[in-house]
Amino acid sequence: MLQQTQVATAIPYFHRFLSRFPTVEALAAAELEQVLAAWRGLGYYSRARNLHRAARELGAANAGGLPSTARELALLPGFGRYTAGAVASIAFGEQVPAVDGNAARALSRLFCVEGTPRLRETALWELAGRLCRGERPGDLNQALMELGALLCRAETPLCDRCPVRRACRALSHGRVQAIPPARPRRARQSLRLTAAVWIRQRRVLLARREERGLFGGLWELPCSEARGRPDATLRALLGPRLRVGRMLGELKRTLTHRELTLRLYEVSGGRPPATAAPYRELRWVGPASARRLAMSTAMQLALATALRRPLADKRKEALSSR
């Protein structure tokens, strides 16, 4: 949960998740859909899919027990170098580094680490590897991350209060602001989606995405990329005899690499197909059940519009209904 996510954001999810899946066995026994539902709104859903896979591998291999070395941990899905190092050092006391974004920034400044991204990466892990060879490698690793998060911050570092300011090479060289360099960001691609709002007997038609890529495994209003007229787009998805009515609303949402625009159209007509590629499943869902399904925040907002939930702040409402 902490991968690319601030601690404060993850905490409530963490508690709910652990009460829902208290053990590796419980997680392994659960359906992916339930795991994704518990992850709903947290983002980067591949983490939930990987964690679920890891639980199943562990259950099969050693009765749910975790391996205790970074080397073995790194074999599990979702465990990269950082996570494997963090678990090994913090939970098992292994003398291995764990360099997250915060630690990387703090180390970069302390030792004036510069150069190409690749060289810096190597240097940072090397430095962290030396530092963690003490009695409490887990504490060292956490202290480094904490230093980066609380004091050696990206925009406004608090060098006045830094306990290692006398050792900081970036500070003595006047390069604190220049290190580390901001990483280049790619421009966002716009993704325009046309979505079907098909309501029948108080239920809305939802679709489950395939388990990969954007929003993989999550439920949503059936939609596809807008090419040409909305009626043509939606008939290609749900059948040629579909009746496409008025537009019910539009939703814009910014993701890291996407500018998402979702246009909602009222549709009706006959019965939907058994399946609609590339979806894995179609299902009629009542509003109460919809609120419990695995769904992105974007789609929660869209659904709130589609079902015409009253109230100005649909965003807050959608989020609080988890």
Add this chain to the structure above:
DNA sequence: AAAACGTGGCA
């Protein structure tokens, strides 16, 4: 190995 992958907080 560059690009994709969500969402929220903060200045």
Add this chain to the structure above:
DNA sequence: TTGCCAAGTTT
């Protein structure tokens, strides 16, 4: 409002 980043990993 906009940009940047967050206890990164996968393909």
